[in-house]
Amino acid sequence: MNNRALVWVILAIVVIGGGILFFSSRRAAEPSPTPEAAMEKDDAMEAMELDGELVLGAIMPLTGDGAAYGLPIQKAAELAVEEINKDGGIDGKKLVIRYEDGKCDGKEALTAAQKLLTVDGVEAVIGGVCSGEVLGMAEAINEAKAVLISPSATSPDISEQGGEYVFRLVPSDAFAANVAASFAKDDLEAGTVAVFAEQTDYAQGLRNGFSEAYKELGGEIVLDESWNTGTTDFRTQALKIKNAGADAVYLVPQTPAGGIAFVEALRDQQVDAVILTAEVLVGRDVAAENSELLEGVYGFEALYNEEGDAASNFLMAYETRYGEKAAFPFFMANGYSSVYLLKDLVEEQGLNGENLKTALFALKDWQGGALSDVTFDDNGDIIWSTYQVKRIRGGEVTDDKIFTF
């Protein structure tokens, strides 16, 4: 190796090493822990008092676009773990959650689930955050007779295809799609709607639900199309919507990236159709960062009373712990509550997937974490009756009409 090459190599090592140091020191300075870091901290604090470990699994998107959901939900769950361990753990054992990256993708989630089920031998898994993740791993979960509790997977397909070991703390989007359709038809009096959804399980579930419901109400769907994740240019789609003369656009992205690009194209092409969307674009942080762009956009969410005692305690604890507001209050409250739910059930039933399943079905009006009234139906879906229309005004996500079934 000649001298010049040596200089280059040393330079590269310095640059890369410096970058890693810079990055890791930044991460350490942030209050938010990586799970490992949290575990180490817990080790130091709790090793004295707690005897042994009780391991749960969790699968959520920790990298990629879906991390916009995955990371906040992970932080919420980790907050519950810290509180529980500070309070004596579960039956005197330290609670530990093993996180695996599901990348918002069925195949990745399945690999992650197989690792957790076979290598770590977990009996209960929290996740997946994306519907695609849940559908991808449902079969493996059922075969292993471990319970899965999802904080945020809303696809209607999960009710049927999930199997008896899959539960979720969010209601199926079959309802949200109905609410959106009836709001568009009756309240906005939109006669024609263009539907555009990302090519993912979650977004397609909403797309199908909305189109069916809207047609049943007598409305006309002028365009009903999908786009692939990663598409960046929506000028032609905006032009299409404009030419079709749609009164409203029902836009369902899987993650903020595609949704923001689509709305930008609509604004640039001066399409004056009202924009209706699902949960993603009414994320509190997304709305605040894109206040001007998203002004006037409607979204539809299960009504989660953020003012209730349990909810406001959680939201306050989260803000104190991490120094930021909860971006997706309902989903994050579910991530937090699922840990408490499993704690209650494990203390009662022991850590056994089959017993946990029976106990989850038998549950009636469970209260804990940041939730009240948790009861599951025969499909393992939470029973939920109220929905709320949200509208973005001045970067704030404001409340609009309430629907009750």
Added chain:
Amino acid sequence: MELALQLGINVLIPASVFVLLIVGFSLIYSITRVMHVAHGAVAIFSGYMFHFFYSVIGMHVAIAVTASIVLATLLGLFLNELVYERLRDQRTVSAAGILIATLSLLLIIQNGMLALFGSGTKTFRSLKGSVYSFGPVLLSRHELLILLLVPVLLLLLWLFLKKTRWGKALRAVADHESVAEVVGISSKKARRLIFGIASVLAGIGGILFVIQYNLEPNMATSVSVRMFYHALVGGIGSVGGAVLGSVLMQGVFVLTGWYLEVTWANMMEFLVLFVVLLARPNGLLGKRKRSI
């Protein structure tokens, strides 16, 4: 007619942005024989630097643009010097070795950006400017800039290659490296020069791209992949091939989106790629011998 005009503009905007990357990638290959797939990541790196200087630090836009282009150029030169030249020195390294190296570089840059700047989508809406209407066509100030700036840059590049001494030297190296060495042209210097020029273009293209289409780390891969197969269609090694490949593929994208659904666009693009490569394995304007 109105429709043709509107769709034509929808083709030209993304095609213009991409052609800046494709032409650089293509010239690098014909002069150095390196498939520099990480070139797309250099462009996205430039976008992140621009985000850092403009949005995070709050520099004036002109300074932020200049600084980002300079850093992207340095990154391109650095990759050439540190990775490709060293692989070239070791004669045992095959073409596959270089491809593995460039894909690794792509992932290193992409994940570096993810680690430093997080996964969120960055937007530059204020820089798009107000919207002007030209008959039926609506163009933002930024889109107008893209449509005017890119042809000028391409013309300058073409004049440089055809008229200047350095340009002629580059073409000589592309034609026949050893003969060029014999008449006194340093092929090592030629490689540095083309990496520099291509990285400047990638730096500009990256900034134009992120203002138009926002910014997130995964774009490094998707932009690189698109750049790569658009270049293959047009024919690697010529400015004209880069333009043709870019316009044709964006045309397929827009027409599929208009007449079918945009979700079919990837399939149609690869179908066209497949047919083109069957009929002309070197791409539409590709020559059998490498030259510019």
